[in-house]
Amino acid sequence: MLPILLLLLQLSLLSPSSAADFCVGDPSLPTSPLGTFSCKKESAVTATDFIFSGSLATPGNVSNLLKAAVSPAFSSQFPGLNGLGLSLARLDIDVDGVIPLHTHPAASELLLVTQGSILAGFISTSNAVYCETLNQGDLMVFPQGLLHFQVACGDSPAVALASFSSPSPGLQITSIALFGNSLPSELVEKVTFLDDAQVKKLKKVLGGTG
Template identity: 55%
Template structure:
């Protein structure tokens, strides 16, 4: 009998406990390791949990013939603290998302249109590459260099789902050739020809 009374009292006490079901981001606050501060619950509406930004096709009129449209916490505040986000990839014929990493998340790639080659390089330098078509999924582990490119004669569309509301992004080519990283240091650390480094920096806008 005492055992039953104890369970009933525990149930009653926990039923009134405060539960944080969500934490819609207050984007005016600082973005720290645990995310943004929460928007006051009284100001949260259904609209905070809806995002239509991936419906529109991204512009592929650029040097990589591709576009990435993010739905990270900065664009979709309702994701804050929930450990997931998404992005849309549009690739014109020959389009490529260059080698890059997401330091904060693994990525699940879902092809919805066209043909996409995706791959990643493991930490032991093993390479995993797969040609994907509509309806196929490919996993890209957290922090590893990976890429996507269109290999068909028509455009391709894919969606990426990430295991973080802010997965982060660093594109290898841009880090090397669109920054002020010293050309001499790039040459020494990558074994690339100085003239090639100079050419790539002129294309991508780097200095140094």
């Protein structure tokens, strides 16, 4: 009985109660099993804890393989979001740039295009594809956990704001998960139906070994 009581006490310290107005995260304290930060003492909370003066107004560095950048305002960058069930990120996609197929295991995503045009889409669990070109002012939603992507269209860079239904949405990029790891090439070939040359080429590009 005592271990159960101790576990309940720990969980109550790690997450905001229903009576609490907020739970500003304290990264110096342990996180809960769900990944939320422990609450900062309310007496130590100030107005600045609810303000993010980060990089969302500044274009991200798109000098990379993807020609794209994501500038996050998640709970790890903005502890005031802790426990509130939302977060935000800025997407910068250069001409011919791409945010490749990926998932957010812990959140749905709402994308607002603020500059340029983006070809965006997602794939359902029945393998139906929902894809559309978005222009400035357009919104698209990506349901939680589903594979989705964004590609810049036209001859100018694109910018978008992505909001999430979690302060820590999580991220897994499909190509990196497959080819940026230490799984033996033979095993990757078996599970992807690709030949040895293709797998080794992708592993070299994405930093994988084996």
